[in-house]
Amino acid sequence: ISGRPRKSPYPMISVSEALEIILSHADQCTNKVVPMQDALGFVLAQDIIANDPLPPFPASIKDGYAVLSSDGAGVRVVDGDSAAGCRPEKLKVSSGKCVRVNTGAPIPLGADAVVQVEDTELVKEANDGRTELEIKILKAPSKGQDIRPLGCDIAVGQKILSSGTLLGPAELGLLATVGVTNVLVVSKPTFAVLSTGNELQEPGEALREGHIRDSNKTTLKALLRQFDYPVVDAGIAKDNPTSLLTSIRSALNQADILVTTGGVSMGERDMLRPVLTSDFNAEIHFAQVFMKPGKPTTFATCQFNGHKKLILGLPGNPVSAVVTATLYILPLCRKMSGRSTYENTCIRAKLSTSIKLDPRPEYHRALLCWSPGIDLPVAHSTGNQLSSRLLSMASAQALLKLPPATSETQSLPDGTVVEALLLNM
Amino acid sequence: ISGRPRKSPYPMISVSEALEIILSHADQCTNKVVPMQDALGFVLAQDIIANDPLPPFPASIKDGYAVLSSDGAGVRVVDGDSAAGCRPEKLKVSSGKCVRVNTGAPIPLGADAVVQVEDTELVKEANDGRTELEIKILKAPSKGQDIRPLGCDIAVGQKILSSGTLLGPAELGLLATVGVTNVLVVSKPTFAVLSTGNELQEPGEALREGHIRDSNKTTLKALLRQFDYPVVDAGIAKDNPTSLLTSIRSALNQADILVTTGGVSMGERDMLRPVLTSDFNAEIHFAQVFMKPGKPTTFATCQFNGHKKLILGLPGNPVSAVVTATLYILPLCRKMSGRSTYENTCIRAKLSTSIKLDPRPEYHRALLCWSPGIDLPVAHSTGNQLSSRLLSMASAQALLKLPPATSETQSLPDGTVVEALLLNM
Ligand SMILES: [Mg+2]
Numbered sequence: 001i002s003g004r005p006r007k008s009p010y011p012m013i014s015v016s017e018a019l020e021i022i023l024s025h026a027d028q029c030t031n032k033v034v035p036m037q038d039a040l041g042f043v044l045a046q047d048i049i050a051n052d053p054l055p056p057f058p059a060s061i062k063d064g065y066a067v068l069s070s071d072g073a074g075v076r077v078v079d080g081d082s083a084a085g086c087r088p089e090k091l092k093v094s095s096g097k098c099v100r101v102n103t104g105a106p107i108p109l110g111a112d113a114v115v116q117v118e119d120t121e122l123v124k125e126a127n128d129g130r131t132e133l134e135i136k137i138l139k140a141p142s143k144g145q146d147i148r149p150l151g152c153d154i155a156v157g158q159k160i161l162s163s164g165t166l167l168g169p170a171e172l173g174l175l176a177t178v179g180v181t182n183v184l185v186v187s188k189p190t191f192a193v194l195s196t197g198n199e200l201q202e203p204g205e206a207l208r209e210g211h212i213r214d215s216n217k218t219t220l221k222a223l224l225r226q227f228d229y230p231v232v233d234a235g236i237a238k239d240n241p242t243s244l245l246t247s248i249r250s251a252l253n254q255a256d257i258l259v260t261t262g263g264v265s266m267g268e269r270d271m272l273r274p275v276l277t278s279d280f281n282a283e284i285h286f287a288q289v290f291m292k293p294g295k296p297t298t299f300a301t302c303q304f305n306g307h308k309k310l311i312l313g314l315p316g317n318p319v320s321a322v323v324t325a326t327l328y329i330l331p332l333c334r335k336m337s338g339r340s341t342y343e344n345t346c347i348r349a350k351l352s353t354s355i356k357l358d359p360r361p362e363y364h365r366a367l368l369c370w371s372p373g374i375d376l377p378v379a380h381s382t383g384n385q386l387s388s389r390l391l392s393m394a395s396a397q398a399l400l401k402l403p404p405a406t407s408e409t410q411s412l413p414d415g416t417v418v419e420a421l422l423l424n425m
Numbered sequence: 426i427s428g429r430p431r432k433s434p435y436p437m438i439s440v441s442e443a444l445e446i447i448l449s450h451a452d453q454c455t456n457k458v459v460p461m462q463d464a465l466g467f468v469l470a471q472d473i474i475a476n477d478p479l480p481p482f483p484a485s486i487k488d489g490y491a492v493l494s495s496d497g498a499g500v501r502v503v504d505g506d507s508a509a510g511c512r513p514e515k516l517k518v519s520s521g522k523c524v525r526v527n528t529g530a531p532i533p534l535g536a537d538a539v540v541q542v543e544d545t546e547l548v549k550e551a552n553d554g555r556t557e558l559e560i561k562i563l564k565a566p567s568k569g570q571d572i573r574p575l576g577c578d579i580a581v582g583q584k585i586l587s588s589g590t591l592l593g594p595a596e597l598g599l600l601a602t603v604g605v606t607n608v609l610v611v612s613k614p615t616f617a618v619l620s621t622g623n624e625l626q627e628p629g630e631a632l633r634e635g636h637i638r639d640s641n642k643t644t645l646k647a648l649l650r651q652f653d654y655p656v657v658d659a660g661i662a663k664d665n666p667t668s669l670l671t672s673i674r675s676a677l678n679q680a681d682i683l684v685t686t687g688g689v690s691m692g693e694r695d696m697l698r699p700v701l702t703s704d705f706n707a708e709i710h711f712a713q714v715f716m717k718p719g720k721p722t723t724f725a726t727c728q729f730n731g732h733k734k735l736i737l738g739l740p741g742n743p744v745s746a747v748v749t750a751t752l753y754i755l756p757l758c759r760k761m762s763g764r765s766t767y768e769n770t771c772i773r774a775k776l777s778t779s780i781k782l783d784p785r786p787e788y789h790r791a792l793l794c795w796s797p798g799i800d801l802p803v804a805h806s807t808g809n810q811l812s813s814r815l816l817s818m819a820s821a822q823a824l825l826k827l828p829p830a831t832s833e834t835q836s837l838p839d840g841t842v843v844e845a846l847l848l849n850m
């Protein structure tokens with residue numbers, strides 16, 4: 001203990017350097033085939049080509065009558081109808097006649113325009129009082145009017161989705177449209193979340209003296225689940241090498257990425273880094289980042305059972321843990337999942353009050369308020385930003401990126417425009 | 426058929442009127458108890474009060490030494506250590522002495538400041554070469570320095586979360602912190618999604634003549650699943666009263682809200698409204714909205730097996746279906762789930778090119794591009810906005826709210842600032 005370093009032996013790097021190092025180790029996961037209905041949120045690993053046109057026949061855009069545009073306005077004999085789902089080749093329209101069509105129905109042969117029912121009048125009906133015999137077209141139709149030509153939405157052979165596309169609801173709808181029921185996607189990385197600390201206990205147990213309840217696993221598991229990444233709970237490890245070794249080994253057996261909290265400060269019981277290097281032959285890529293909160297954030301990689309594993313050692317303070325997870329783990333997840341843009345979305349916002357700057361760049365929790373007619377949202381601080389105070393993260397919508405204080409600039413006045421990282425996108 | 430109305434008998438209302446009517450029928454779902462770990466995305470239905478303080482003892486913010494601040498700088502005898510998780514009452518610091526502490530550890534009795542290890546030097550170690558005997562404090566500490574007082578993050582009896590709070594990762598972390606393992610939340614509404622149309626077939630079947638594959642159920646189920654609403658697939662109904670009746674009855678047996686697509690235009694085979702009114706005694710609240718796409722959007726309510734059911738009859742065109750679902754169903758879901766803000770998030774964006782206006786207010790699909798140093802994102806149209814063309818929705822991030830054309834204003838020039846409804850928030 002007396003011989004331990006009294007300052008971190010690791011160089012202090014910037015947040016952007018730290019993220020760059022993490023992303024340089026983020027290999028895209030392997031591809032797998034999943035049922036289309038389960039592919040929401042995955043990235044496509046193949047191009048999707050349409051094998052048939054949409055619509056597969058010229059189709060009506062309106063409920064109305066298929067006509068010859070050259071007939072102009074005036075009376076038409078109603079010669080049957082073409083309903084959605086009927087066989088397109090059965091009907092034919094000749095001059096002076098029309099066929100009733102509904103939206104999506106095939107256009108009968110000969111017709112080159114549709115007149116919507118609103119632009120027609122009944123002229124003559126059959127004695128049964130139900131069948132239309134003649135109608136009147138009120139406005140002369142133009143050629144092609146209210147007809148979707150064959151293949152106008154999707155042509156045969158058209159690439160409708162490219163490899164690398166994130167599959168959202170509309171993209172799944174497109175897969176359904178072209179009849180793709182199984183699809184090749186990029187797998188997602190799997191996570192294990194481990195809390196460390198002699199003082200921690202699971203939230204369900206009666207609080208013991210000198211202890212606090214662990215919240216980090218709950219928060220981080222929820223954060224990963226919120227973005228649909230598979231995560232296992234790796235429990236709580238004690239601050240001793242044996243407990244850490246056992247917990248880490250079990251976690252690495254179950255996951256691609258291990259996220260730990262605690263054990264990365266300068267205390268003599270902060271043993272994550274020594275255990276990683278000595279027992280897992282891990283390489284520590286960084287262990288000090290110039291940021292608040294989150295300074296002791298640690299990143300390591302190792303080979304384990306023939307696989308490359310990534311280890312993110314986050315600080316144990318609850319706010320530090322969730323802020324650093326947002327800054328580093330979400331982009332990492334997105335890159336490994338094959339997304340082309342993996343950065344967190346940042347917008348600009350106006351400070352509602354002046355904010356005192358910290359010597360380190362700070363990620364300040366805030367609510368955003370959009371008002372009609374105003375370009376930028378107003379950012380309201382969630383209050384006391386102590387990194388143990390998880391309340392400052394509750395209901396926060398954004399992390400404001402505040403610059404470090406300088407001798408000239410100790411605070412930002414209200415109305416200053418700052419970058420705001422959106423927490424739910 | 427000949428006697429049918431040739432214009433919709435329903436008045437045309439605005440989008441905001443339509444949404445107001447829907448929300449006026451959105452009763453909050455009942456409360457239920459769920460395990461805290463499963464409560465992500467639910468709204469809290471109880472206040473959460475802390476029963477113990479956090480920290481439960483004065484705790485160190487740093488790795489270092491607990492001292493008496495009145496001793497100032499200089500040499501101290503190291504008198505044991507206080508580790509995280511140890512019993513706080515065991516140690517005591519007196520003048521001239523110090524106790525080693527690590528982050529989160531209890532502060533020994535007598536001490537009133539912590540000096541971080543970086544601001545100390547080793548003066549004397551034991552013959553074993555491992556035990557610290559004396560250290561030197563380099564900077565005189567101030568009283569209370571780097572100590573979190575008992576209860577400073579959370580006080581006993583403090584309300585830490587209010588009924589009505591949406592439970593995100595940090596909120597679940599707070600529940601864990603105070604030991605709440607089961608929690609009262611507002612249930613979510615359950616959905617059934619039904620497609621209608623003789624021309625439709627399931628995506629997995631070989632394409633039959635005159636048919637197209639149904640994409641709407643896939644898109645809408647994914648949209649609802651994306652926001653974690655439970656949804657059942659109610660299949661495809663044919664355009665006849667018997668098939669509709671059977672499908673709707675089965676759907677209403679399984680869900681609070683029925684979402685249908687198709688069957689709401691002016692065609693003689695558009696039978697959703699007649700079946701709803703005659704067979705389910707439903708009240709049609711509106712059936713025409715002044716918007717593009719989505720004009721024939723229909724909203725009805727009925728009593729079924731003693732429960733109030735909501736029915737949203739969306740247009741069958743794929744883009745109309747997903748746009749109207751976004752505009753109406755997502756706010757409805759949020760209100761029924763107990764959220765205090767249920768509107769879709771709208772920001773402002775600048776058009777990248779000029780856009781021709783439609784006679785109706787249009788919801789135009791667009792990508793958003795944020796550039797560093799620029800206040801507003803630039804909105805790029807996704808191209809051809811034909812409502813059958815689901816490709817225009819793929820990868821869209823926003824719906825631009827475009828005003829209807831007037832005789833003076835037929836288009837908006839590039840650079841115009843418009844409202845943009847965010848699709849993924
Ligand atoms: Mg610790």
Ligand SMILES: [Mg+2]
Nearest residue numbers: 084622687688
């Ligand atoms: Mg139809």
